[in-house]
Amino acid sequence: MxxxxxxxxxxxxxxxxxxxxxxxxxxxxxxxxxxxxxxxxxxxxxxxxxxxxxxxxxxxxxxxxxxxxxxxxQWQTRERILATGKAQLLRAVLHTIHPLSSSFIWRNQCDAPESPADFLHPSRRETLAALELTSVSPYKDGSFEDIKWHQMLERAATEGASRIVTTLQIFSTYFPAEIIETATQFLNCEFLQMRLLRINDLVNANTHFNKARPVPFFMVKEDEMHNQSYEEFWMLTASAMTLCGAEVSKGQPLFGRP
CATH class of the missing domain: 1.10.287 (Helix Hairpins)
Incomplete structure:
Protein backbone atom coordinates (compact mmCIF):
# COMPACT_ATOMS: atom_id res chain seq x y z
CA MET A 1 0.00 0.00 0.00
CA GLN A 74 15.72 6.45 9.98
CA TRP A 75 16.29 3.95 12.79
CA GLN A 76 15.75 1.00 10.43
CA THR A 77 18.17 2.50 7.91
CA ARG A 78 20.75 3.07 10.62
CA GLU A 79 20.38 -0.52 11.83
CA ARG A 80 20.89 -1.87 8.29
CA ILE A 81 24.02 0.24 7.85
CA LEU A 82 25.29 -0.89 11.25
CA ALA A 83 24.70 -4.55 10.34
CA THR A 84 26.62 -4.05 7.09
CA GLY A 85 29.51 -2.43 8.94
CA LYS A 86 29.65 -5.19 11.55
CA ALA A 87 29.67 -7.86 8.84
CA GLN A 88 32.53 -6.13 7.03
CA LEU A 89 34.48 -5.70 10.25
CA LEU A 90 33.98 -9.37 11.12
CA ARG A 91 35.28 -10.43 7.69
CA ALA A 92 38.30 -8.16 8.14
CA VAL A 93 39.13 -9.67 11.54
CA LEU A 94 38.72 -13.21 10.18
CA HIS A 95 40.92 -12.37 7.20
CA THR A 96 43.67 -11.21 9.55
CA ILE A 97 43.90 -14.65 11.13
CA HIS A 98 42.68 -16.95 8.35
CA PRO A 99 46.08 -18.61 7.64
CA LEU A 100 45.97 -20.00 11.18
CA SER A 101 42.25 -20.50 11.76
CA SER A 102 41.70 -22.46 8.52
CA SER A 103 45.10 -24.08 8.08
CA PHE A 104 45.91 -27.66 7.10
CA ILE A 105 48.52 -27.87 9.86
CA TRP A 106 45.90 -29.06 12.31
CA ARG A 107 44.89 -32.16 10.37
CA ASN A 108 47.71 -34.42 11.52
CA GLN A 109 48.20 -32.90 14.96
CA CYS A 110 44.84 -32.10 16.57
CA ASP A 111 41.36 -30.91 15.75
CA ALA A 112 41.15 -27.63 13.89
CA PRO A 113 40.32 -24.66 16.13
CA GLU A 114 36.69 -23.61 16.07
CA SER A 115 37.07 -20.43 18.11
CA PRO A 116 39.84 -18.07 19.26
CA ALA A 117 39.86 -19.72 22.68
CA ASP A 118 40.99 -23.00 21.06
CA PHE A 119 44.35 -21.39 20.23
CA LEU A 120 45.09 -21.26 23.95
CA HIS A 121 44.87 -25.04 24.30
CA PRO A 122 48.26 -26.72 24.94
CA SER A 123 47.94 -29.11 21.98
CA ARG A 124 47.48 -26.25 19.53
CA ARG A 125 50.29 -24.26 21.08
CA GLU A 126 52.53 -27.28 20.62
CA THR A 127 51.46 -27.52 16.97
CA LEU A 128 52.26 -23.85 16.40
CA ALA A 129 55.58 -24.27 18.23
CA ALA A 130 56.55 -26.92 15.67
CA LEU A 131 55.65 -24.66 12.74
CA GLU A 132 58.73 -23.42 10.87
CA LEU A 133 58.02 -19.95 9.55
CA THR A 134 60.52 -20.42 6.72
CA SER A 135 58.77 -23.56 5.47
CA VAL A 136 56.38 -23.51 2.53
CA SER A 137 52.74 -22.89 3.38
CA PRO A 138 49.86 -24.64 1.59
CA TYR A 139 48.62 -21.30 0.22
CA LYS A 140 48.95 -20.13 -3.38
CA ASP A 141 48.31 -16.74 -4.95
CA GLY A 142 48.36 -17.58 -8.65
CA SER A 143 52.00 -16.59 -9.15
CA PHE A 144 53.19 -20.23 -9.27
CA GLU A 145 55.69 -19.40 -6.55
CA ASP A 146 55.81 -20.99 -3.14
CA ILE A 147 54.55 -18.81 -0.31
CA LYS A 148 56.34 -19.34 2.96
CA TRP A 149 54.52 -19.24 6.23
CA HIS A 150 55.98 -15.94 7.39
CA GLN A 151 55.02 -14.32 4.09
CA MET A 152 51.47 -15.62 4.29
CA LEU A 153 51.00 -14.60 7.91
CA GLU A 154 52.23 -11.05 7.36
CA ARG A 155 50.26 -10.65 4.15
CA ALA A 156 47.01 -11.71 5.80
CA ALA A 157 47.67 -9.54 8.86
CA THR A 158 48.51 -6.51 6.72
CA GLU A 159 45.46 -6.89 4.49
CA GLY A 160 43.16 -7.59 7.43
CA ALA A 161 44.43 -4.65 9.48
CA SER A 162 44.01 -2.34 6.49
CA ARG A 163 40.43 -3.52 6.01
CA ILE A 164 39.68 -2.99 9.70
CA VAL A 165 40.98 0.59 9.56
CA THR A 166 38.97 1.33 6.41
CA THR A 167 35.80 -0.16 7.91
CA LEU A 168 36.19 1.87 11.09
CA GLN A 169 36.62 5.03 9.04
CA ILE A 170 33.52 4.36 6.94
CA PHE A 171 31.20 3.25 9.74
CA SER A 172 32.57 5.21 12.71
CA THR A 173 29.33 7.22 12.94
CA TYR A 174 27.27 4.05 13.25
CA PHE A 175 29.47 1.79 15.38
CA PRO A 176 28.90 1.88 19.14
CA ALA A 177 31.87 2.92 21.26
CA GLU A 178 32.47 -0.67 22.43
CA ILE A 179 33.08 -1.95 18.90
CA ILE A 180 35.42 0.93 18.05
CA GLU A 181 37.35 0.46 21.30
CA THR A 182 37.72 -3.31 20.88
CA ALA A 183 38.74 -3.04 17.22
CA THR A 184 41.30 -0.37 18.12
CA GLN A 185 42.73 -2.56 20.89
CA PHE A 186 42.92 -5.45 18.43
CA LEU A 187 44.80 -3.31 15.90
CA ASN A 188 47.27 -2.04 18.50
CA CYS A 189 47.85 -5.24 20.47
CA GLU A 190 51.48 -6.30 20.76
CA PHE A 191 51.16 -9.69 19.07
CA LEU A 192 49.61 -8.21 15.93
CA GLN A 193 51.91 -5.19 15.76
CA MET A 194 55.22 -6.76 16.81
CA ARG A 195 54.77 -10.29 15.45
CA LEU A 196 52.28 -10.76 12.64
CA LEU A 197 52.77 -7.38 10.96
CA ARG A 198 56.58 -7.58 11.29
CA ILE A 199 57.10 -11.30 10.96
CA ASN A 200 59.07 -10.95 7.71
CA ASP A 201 61.54 -8.64 9.43
CA LEU A 202 61.90 -11.10 12.31
CA VAL A 203 62.58 -13.98 9.94
CA ASN A 204 65.04 -11.96 7.87
CA ALA A 205 66.89 -10.87 11.01
CA ASN A 206 67.22 -14.48 12.16
CA THR A 207 68.29 -15.85 8.77
CA HIS A 208 70.52 -12.99 7.64
CA PHE A 209 73.73 -15.00 8.02
CA ASN A 210 72.21 -18.44 7.61
CA LYS A 211 69.34 -18.80 5.16
CA ALA A 212 68.79 -22.39 6.22
CA ARG A 213 68.33 -21.53 9.87
CA PRO A 214 64.89 -22.64 11.11
CA VAL A 215 62.69 -19.97 12.66
CA PRO A 216 59.87 -21.34 14.85
CA PHE A 217 56.50 -19.69 15.37
CA PHE A 218 57.38 -19.03 19.01
CA MET A 219 60.76 -17.29 18.89
CA VAL A 220 61.56 -18.25 22.48
CA LYS A 221 60.75 -21.74 23.76
CA GLU A 222 59.35 -20.37 27.03
CA ASP A 223 56.78 -18.37 25.05
CA GLU A 224 55.11 -21.54 23.86
CA MET A 225 52.95 -21.89 26.99
CA HIS A 226 53.45 -18.48 28.61
CA ASN A 227 53.06 -15.75 26.03
CA GLN A 228 50.93 -12.92 27.38
CA SER A 229 50.70 -11.00 24.09
CA TYR A 230 49.65 -14.18 22.25
CA GLU A 231 46.87 -14.82 24.76
CA GLU A 232 45.74 -11.18 24.69
CA PHE A 233 45.53 -11.31 20.90
CA TRP A 234 43.13 -14.24 20.85
CA MET A 235 41.00 -12.81 23.65
CA LEU A 236 40.65 -9.55 21.70
CA THR A 237 39.87 -11.56 18.58
CA ALA A 238 37.05 -13.31 20.43
CA SER A 239 35.67 -10.02 21.75
CA ALA A 240 35.73 -8.38 18.31
CA MET A 241 34.06 -11.38 16.66
CA THR A 242 31.32 -11.49 19.29
CA LEU A 243 30.57 -7.77 19.02
CA CYS A 244 30.43 -8.06 15.23
CA GLY A 245 27.80 -10.78 15.30
CA ALA A 246 29.71 -14.03 14.84
CA GLU A 247 27.81 -17.18 15.71
CA VAL A 248 28.39 -18.08 19.34
CA SER A 249 28.48 -21.59 20.81
CA LYS A 250 29.11 -22.30 24.47
CA GLY A 251 30.04 -18.68 25.03
CA GLN A 252 32.67 -18.59 22.26
CA PRO A 253 32.44 -17.07 18.75
CA LEU A 254 32.98 -19.53 15.92
CA PHE A 255 35.28 -19.11 12.93
CA GLY A 256 33.85 -18.83 9.46
CA ARG A 257 30.25 -18.40 10.55
CA PRO A 258 29.34 -14.69 10.41
Whole structure:
Protein backbone atom coordinates (compact mmCIF):
# COMPACT_ATOMS: atom_id res chain seq x y z
CA MET A 1 0.00 0.00 0.00
CA UNK A 2 1.33 3.39 -0.99
CA UNK A 3 2.06 5.63 1.94
CA UNK A 4 0.83 9.21 2.07
CA UNK A 5 3.74 11.56 2.68
CA UNK A 6 2.67 14.66 4.54
CA UNK A 7 4.31 17.85 3.26
CA UNK A 8 6.60 19.80 5.52
CA UNK A 9 4.36 22.90 5.43
CA UNK A 10 2.04 21.09 7.85
CA UNK A 11 4.59 21.92 10.52
CA UNK A 12 3.48 25.55 10.29
CA UNK A 13 -0.26 24.93 10.48
CA UNK A 14 -0.66 24.49 14.28
CA UNK A 15 1.01 27.79 15.24
CA UNK A 16 -0.92 29.64 12.49
CA UNK A 17 -4.21 28.19 13.68
CA UNK A 18 -3.34 28.94 17.29
CA UNK A 19 -2.61 32.55 16.35
CA UNK A 20 -5.92 32.82 14.50
CA UNK A 21 -7.78 31.37 17.46
CA UNK A 22 -6.11 33.85 19.78
CA UNK A 23 -7.10 36.76 17.53
CA UNK A 24 -10.70 35.56 17.35
CA UNK A 25 -10.80 35.11 21.11
CA UNK A 26 -9.58 38.66 21.68
CA UNK A 27 -11.55 40.68 19.13
CA UNK A 28 -14.58 38.48 18.56
CA UNK A 29 -18.05 38.66 20.06
CA UNK A 30 -19.02 36.42 23.01
CA UNK A 31 -18.70 32.73 22.29
CA UNK A 32 -21.06 31.61 25.02
CA UNK A 33 -24.75 32.57 25.40
CA UNK A 34 -25.73 32.20 29.02
CA UNK A 35 -29.44 32.63 28.27
CA UNK A 36 -29.64 29.68 25.92
CA UNK A 37 -30.13 26.03 26.87
CA UNK A 38 -27.77 23.06 26.23
CA UNK A 39 -25.62 23.09 23.15
CA UNK A 40 -27.37 26.20 21.93
CA UNK A 41 -25.29 28.15 24.44
CA UNK A 42 -22.39 28.00 21.96
CA UNK A 43 -22.56 30.99 19.65
CA UNK A 44 -21.47 30.85 15.96
CA UNK A 45 -18.20 32.47 16.97
CA UNK A 46 -17.78 29.83 19.66
CA UNK A 47 -18.25 27.11 17.06
CA UNK A 48 -15.63 28.83 14.91
CA UNK A 49 -13.13 28.84 17.76
CA UNK A 50 -13.93 25.20 18.52
CA UNK A 51 -13.43 24.28 14.86
CA UNK A 52 -10.11 26.08 14.77
CA UNK A 53 -9.01 24.18 17.88
CA UNK A 54 -10.00 20.84 16.35
CA UNK A 55 -8.09 21.69 13.17
CA UNK A 56 -5.00 22.45 15.24
CA UNK A 57 -5.40 19.16 17.10
CA UNK A 58 -5.74 17.15 13.88
CA UNK A 59 -2.72 18.87 12.32
CA UNK A 60 -0.66 18.16 15.43
CA UNK A 61 -1.68 14.49 15.43
CA UNK A 62 -0.80 14.12 11.73
CA UNK A 63 2.57 15.81 12.19
CA UNK A 64 3.37 13.64 15.21
CA UNK A 65 2.48 10.49 13.25
CA UNK A 66 4.62 11.59 10.32
CA UNK A 67 7.59 12.40 12.55
CA UNK A 68 7.28 9.04 14.32
CA UNK A 69 7.21 7.21 10.99
CA UNK A 70 10.23 9.12 9.71
CA UNK A 71 12.09 8.39 12.94
CA UNK A 72 11.31 4.68 12.61
CA UNK A 73 12.51 4.67 8.99
CA GLN A 74 15.72 6.45 9.98
CA TRP A 75 16.29 3.95 12.79
CA GLN A 76 15.75 1.00 10.43
CA THR A 77 18.17 2.50 7.91
CA ARG A 78 20.75 3.07 10.62
CA GLU A 79 20.38 -0.52 11.83
CA ARG A 80 20.89 -1.87 8.29
CA ILE A 81 24.02 0.24 7.85
CA LEU A 82 25.29 -0.89 11.25
CA ALA A 83 24.70 -4.55 10.34
CA THR A 84 26.62 -4.05 7.09
CA GLY A 85 29.51 -2.43 8.94
CA LYS A 86 29.65 -5.19 11.55
CA ALA A 87 29.67 -7.86 8.84
CA GLN A 88 32.53 -6.13 7.03
CA LEU A 89 34.48 -5.70 10.25
CA LEU A 90 33.98 -9.37 11.12
CA ARG A 91 35.28 -10.43 7.69
CA ALA A 92 38.30 -8.16 8.14
CA VAL A 93 39.13 -9.67 11.54
CA LEU A 94 38.72 -13.21 10.18
CA HIS A 95 40.92 -12.37 7.20
CA THR A 96 43.67 -11.21 9.55
CA ILE A 97 43.90 -14.65 11.13
CA HIS A 98 42.68 -16.95 8.35
CA PRO A 99 46.08 -18.61 7.64
CA LEU A 100 45.97 -20.00 11.18
CA SER A 101 42.25 -20.50 11.76
CA SER A 102 41.70 -22.46 8.52
CA SER A 103 45.10 -24.08 8.08
CA PHE A 104 45.91 -27.66 7.10
CA ILE A 105 48.52 -27.87 9.86
CA TRP A 106 45.90 -29.06 12.31
CA ARG A 107 44.89 -32.16 10.37
CA ASN A 108 47.71 -34.42 11.52
CA GLN A 109 48.20 -32.90 14.96
CA CYS A 110 44.84 -32.10 16.57
CA ASP A 111 41.36 -30.91 15.75
CA ALA A 112 41.15 -27.63 13.89
CA PRO A 113 40.32 -24.66 16.13
CA GLU A 114 36.69 -23.61 16.07
CA SER A 115 37.07 -20.43 18.11
CA PRO A 116 39.84 -18.07 19.26
CA ALA A 117 39.86 -19.72 22.68
CA ASP A 118 40.99 -23.00 21.06
CA PHE A 119 44.35 -21.39 20.23
CA LEU A 120 45.09 -21.26 23.95
CA HIS A 121 44.87 -25.04 24.30
CA PRO A 122 48.26 -26.72 24.94
CA SER A 123 47.94 -29.11 21.98
CA ARG A 124 47.48 -26.25 19.53
CA ARG A 125 50.29 -24.26 21.08
CA GLU A 126 52.53 -27.28 20.62
CA THR A 127 51.46 -27.52 16.97
CA LEU A 128 52.26 -23.85 16.40
CA ALA A 129 55.58 -24.27 18.23
CA ALA A 130 56.55 -26.92 15.67
CA LEU A 131 55.65 -24.66 12.74
CA GLU A 132 58.73 -23.42 10.87
CA LEU A 133 58.02 -19.95 9.55
CA THR A 134 60.52 -20.42 6.72
CA SER A 135 58.77 -23.56 5.47
CA VAL A 136 56.38 -23.51 2.53
CA SER A 137 52.74 -22.89 3.38
CA PRO A 138 49.86 -24.64 1.59
CA TYR A 139 48.62 -21.30 0.22
CA LYS A 140 48.95 -20.13 -3.38
CA ASP A 141 48.31 -16.74 -4.95
CA GLY A 142 48.36 -17.58 -8.65
CA SER A 143 52.00 -16.59 -9.15
CA PHE A 144 53.19 -20.23 -9.27
CA GLU A 145 55.69 -19.40 -6.55
CA ASP A 146 55.81 -20.99 -3.14
CA ILE A 147 54.55 -18.81 -0.31
CA LYS A 148 56.34 -19.34 2.96
CA TRP A 149 54.52 -19.24 6.23
CA HIS A 150 55.98 -15.94 7.39
CA GLN A 151 55.02 -14.32 4.09
CA MET A 152 51.47 -15.62 4.29
CA LEU A 153 51.00 -14.60 7.91
CA GLU A 154 52.23 -11.05 7.36
CA ARG A 155 50.26 -10.65 4.15
CA ALA A 156 47.01 -11.71 5.80
CA ALA A 157 47.67 -9.54 8.86
CA THR A 158 48.51 -6.51 6.72
CA GLU A 159 45.46 -6.89 4.49
CA GLY A 160 43.16 -7.59 7.43
CA ALA A 161 44.43 -4.65 9.48
CA SER A 162 44.01 -2.34 6.49
CA ARG A 163 40.43 -3.52 6.01
CA ILE A 164 39.68 -2.99 9.70
CA VAL A 165 40.98 0.59 9.56
CA THR A 166 38.97 1.33 6.41
CA THR A 167 35.80 -0.16 7.91
CA LEU A 168 36.19 1.87 11.09
CA GLN A 169 36.62 5.03 9.04
CA ILE A 170 33.52 4.36 6.94
CA PHE A 171 31.20 3.25 9.74
CA SER A 172 32.57 5.21 12.71
CA THR A 173 29.33 7.22 12.94
CA TYR A 174 27.27 4.05 13.25
CA PHE A 175 29.47 1.79 15.38
CA PRO A 176 28.90 1.88 19.14
CA ALA A 177 31.87 2.92 21.26
CA GLU A 178 32.47 -0.67 22.43
CA ILE A 179 33.08 -1.95 18.90
CA ILE A 180 35.42 0.93 18.05
CA GLU A 181 37.35 0.46 21.30
CA THR A 182 37.72 -3.31 20.88
CA ALA A 183 38.74 -3.04 17.22
CA THR A 184 41.30 -0.37 18.12
CA GLN A 185 42.73 -2.56 20.89
CA PHE A 186 42.92 -5.45 18.43
CA LEU A 187 44.80 -3.31 15.90
CA ASN A 188 47.27 -2.04 18.50
CA CYS A 189 47.85 -5.24 20.47
CA GLU A 190 51.48 -6.30 20.76
CA PHE A 191 51.16 -9.69 19.07
CA LEU A 192 49.61 -8.21 15.93
CA GLN A 193 51.91 -5.19 15.76
CA MET A 194 55.22 -6.76 16.81
CA ARG A 195 54.77 -10.29 15.45
CA LEU A 196 52.28 -10.76 12.64
CA LEU A 197 52.77 -7.38 10.96
CA ARG A 198 56.58 -7.58 11.29
CA ILE A 199 57.10 -11.30 10.96
CA ASN A 200 59.07 -10.95 7.71
CA ASP A 201 61.54 -8.64 9.43
CA LEU A 202 61.90 -11.10 12.31
CA VAL A 203 62.58 -13.98 9.94
CA ASN A 204 65.04 -11.96 7.87
CA ALA A 205 66.89 -10.87 11.01
CA ASN A 206 67.22 -14.48 12.16
CA THR A 207 68.29 -15.85 8.77
CA HIS A 208 70.52 -12.99 7.64
CA PHE A 209 73.73 -15.00 8.02
CA ASN A 210 72.21 -18.44 7.61
CA LYS A 211 69.34 -18.80 5.16
CA ALA A 212 68.79 -22.39 6.22
CA ARG A 213 68.33 -21.53 9.87
CA PRO A 214 64.89 -22.64 11.11
CA VAL A 215 62.69 -19.97 12.66
CA PRO A 216 59.87 -21.34 14.85
CA PHE A 217 56.50 -19.69 15.37
CA PHE A 218 57.38 -19.03 19.01
CA MET A 219 60.76 -17.29 18.89
CA VAL A 220 61.56 -18.25 22.48
CA LYS A 221 60.75 -21.74 23.76
CA GLU A 222 59.35 -20.37 27.03
CA ASP A 223 56.78 -18.37 25.05
CA GLU A 224 55.11 -21.54 23.86
CA MET A 225 52.95 -21.89 26.99
CA HIS A 226 53.45 -18.48 28.61
CA ASN A 227 53.06 -15.75 26.03
CA GLN A 228 50.93 -12.92 27.38
CA SER A 229 50.70 -11.00 24.09
CA TYR A 230 49.65 -14.18 22.25
CA GLU A 231 46.87 -14.82 24.76
CA GLU A 232 45.74 -11.18 24.69
CA PHE A 233 45.53 -11.31 20.90
CA TRP A 234 43.13 -14.24 20.85
CA MET A 235 41.00 -12.81 23.65
CA LEU A 236 40.65 -9.55 21.70
CA THR A 237 39.87 -11.56 18.58
CA ALA A 238 37.05 -13.31 20.43
CA SER A 239 35.67 -10.02 21.75
CA ALA A 240 35.73 -8.38 18.31
CA MET A 241 34.06 -11.38 16.66
CA THR A 242 31.32 -11.49 19.29
CA LEU A 243 30.57 -7.77 19.02
CA CYS A 244 30.43 -8.06 15.23
CA GLY A 245 27.80 -10.78 15.30
CA ALA A 246 29.71 -14.03 14.84
CA GLU A 247 27.81 -17.18 15.71
CA VAL A 248 28.39 -18.08 19.34
CA SER A 249 28.48 -21.59 20.81
CA LYS A 250 29.11 -22.30 24.47
CA GLY A 251 30.04 -18.68 25.03
CA GLN A 252 32.67 -18.59 22.26
CA PRO A 253 32.44 -17.07 18.75
CA LEU A 254 32.98 -19.53 15.92
CA PHE A 255 35.28 -19.11 12.93
CA GLY A 256 33.85 -18.83 9.46
CA ARG A 257 30.25 -18.40 10.55
CA PRO A 258 29.34 -14.69 10.41
Missing amino acids: KRIHLPKFLDYIPPIIAFAAAVVAIVGTPKWDGTAVGIAKITPLGWLVLGIGLMALMATVLITARNSREHAQ
